Amino acid sequence: MDASCVDDQTTTSETISTVAPLVTTTSPDGEAMSKKLPSSQYKGVVPQPNGRWGAQIYEKHQRVWLGTFNEEGEAAKAYDIAVQRFRGRDAHTNFKQTDTDNDEHATYEANFLNRHSKAEIVDMLRKHTYNDELEQSKRTLTIHKTISRTGFNTFSGSSSDSREYLFQKIVTPSDVGKLNRLVIPKQHAEKHFPVQKGTHSKGVLLHFEDMGSKVWRFRYSYWNSSQSYVLTKGWSRFVKEKNLKAGDSVSFQSSTGPNKQLYIDFESKVGSNHTTENIQPVEPVQILRLFGVEISSVSSCSGKRSNVEIDFLGFQSCKKKSY
DNA sequence: CCTTGTGTTGAG
DNA sequence: TCAACACAAGGG
Numbered sequence: 001m002d003a004s005c006v007d008d009q010t011t012t013s014e015t016i017s018t019v020a021p022l023v024t025t026t027s028p029d030g031e032a033m034s035k036k037l038p039s040s041q042y043k044g045v046v047p048q049p050n051g052r053w054g055a056q057i058y059e060k061h062q063r064v065w066l067g068t069f070n071e072e073g074e075a076a077k078a079y080d081i082a083v084q085r086f087r088g089r090d091a092h093t094n095f096k097q098t099d100t101d102n103d104e105h106a107t108y109e110a111n112f113l114n115r116h117s118k119a120e121i122v123d124m125l126r127k128h129t130y131n132d133e134l135e136q137s138k139r140t141l142t143i144h145k146t147i148s149r150t151g152f153n154t155f156s157g158s159s160s161d162s163r164e165y166l167f168q169k170i171v172t173p174s175d176v177g178k179l180n181r182l183v184i185p186k187q188h189a190e191k192h193f194p195v196q197k198g199t200h201s202k203g204v205l206l207h208f209e210d211m212g213s214k215v216w217r218f219r220y221s222y223w224n225s226s227q228s229y230v231l232t233k234g235w236s237r238f239v240k241e242k243n244l245k246a247g248d249s250v251s252f253q254s255s256t257g258p259n260k261q262l263y264i265d266f267e268s269k270v271g272s273n274h275t276t277e278n279i280q281p282v283e284p285v286q287i288l289r290l291f292g293v294e295i296s297s298v299s300s301c302s303g304k305r306s307n308v309e310i311d312f313l314g315f316q317s318c319k320k321k322s323y
Numbered sequence: 324c325c326t327t328g329t330g331t332t333g334a335g
Numbered sequence: 336t337c338a339a340c341a342c343a344a345g346g347g
Contacts, residue, residue, distance in 0.1 A: 039338075040338090050327090068328080
């Protein structure tokens with residue numbers, strides 16, 4: 001029952017610029033009833049009794065707690081991240097402005113957000129590990145795990161440009177055989193590569209850079225006869241030089257920047273020991289995640305999982321909302 | 324004990 | 336949807 005005798009202007013803009021929300025407002029007269037906590041100037045941020053700040057976001061009439069923070073701004077940033085994951089890049093934020101048009105950094109972060117469920121993002125925020133995870137994710141993507149076994153060194157070439165996975169394919173015997181062509185799964189072709197189907201087009205020439213910064217040119221076209229997209233001219237040279245075998249995989253990336261440079265990489269089939277050393281003891285299962293959607297795999301994966309988003313908020317305790 | 328973060332309400 | 340407020344749960 002704290003009377004509202006104290007008229008601390010808690011309305012809008014307050015004079016709490018220098019944090020230290022903890023009491024000390026020392027009402028001139030009384031002593032024990034200055035419980036009024038300072039409002040935050042930021043959206044989604046609430047004061048804590050101990051002077052810290054909590055972050056929260058609402059969804060479907062329910063509050064999702066985003067953790068507590070020492071600094072008001074930190075809480076606000078946590079909210080910003082959450083709101084973008086929950087409501088999209090266009091959502092209103094405290095600080096960030098969605099300039100995914102030219103800012104490569106922002107683009108990658110948006111990508112990162114999409115790859116994780118809401119629950120995962122919230123968990124990172126609550127544990128204050130979001131930035132670490134983001135940076136680490138960026139590293140593994142940029143550096144890229146695989147190394148060319150062709151002796152091509154220096155994959156320091158285009159170091160600072162971040163790339164995003166497009167898709168991967170486990171090559172079939174015919175992909176590396178005498179047909180001199182690689183079939184691009186329609187799903188991926190139509191999503192990532194420029195096309196002009198229907199027409200008897202002789203295709204288009206695409207440039208790909210490999211891990212050794214070598215540029216490969218493949219003719220990319222659509223075969224009406226087999227209703228499939230293929231890489232033809234130039235492909236056999238790649239197969240030969242990289243010594244591709246059936247079961248190996250090729251993956252495609254694209255720079256996130258404006259130049260839209262395409263990249264190609266390959267990976268030996270797990271368990272096979274062709275020539276030189278095989279780098280990582282990778283797991284027998286090959287799953288590639290593209291924007292949070294599991295694309296391909298060699299084992300299991302019976303049910304087809306399209307781009308259905310599976311957001312499971314496992315942290316919401318059971319609460320019935322009579323509404 | 325102290326802090327977190329949930330219950331809950333009323334305003335927008 | 337949102338934040339203010341109270342306070343119970345739970346860790347140390």
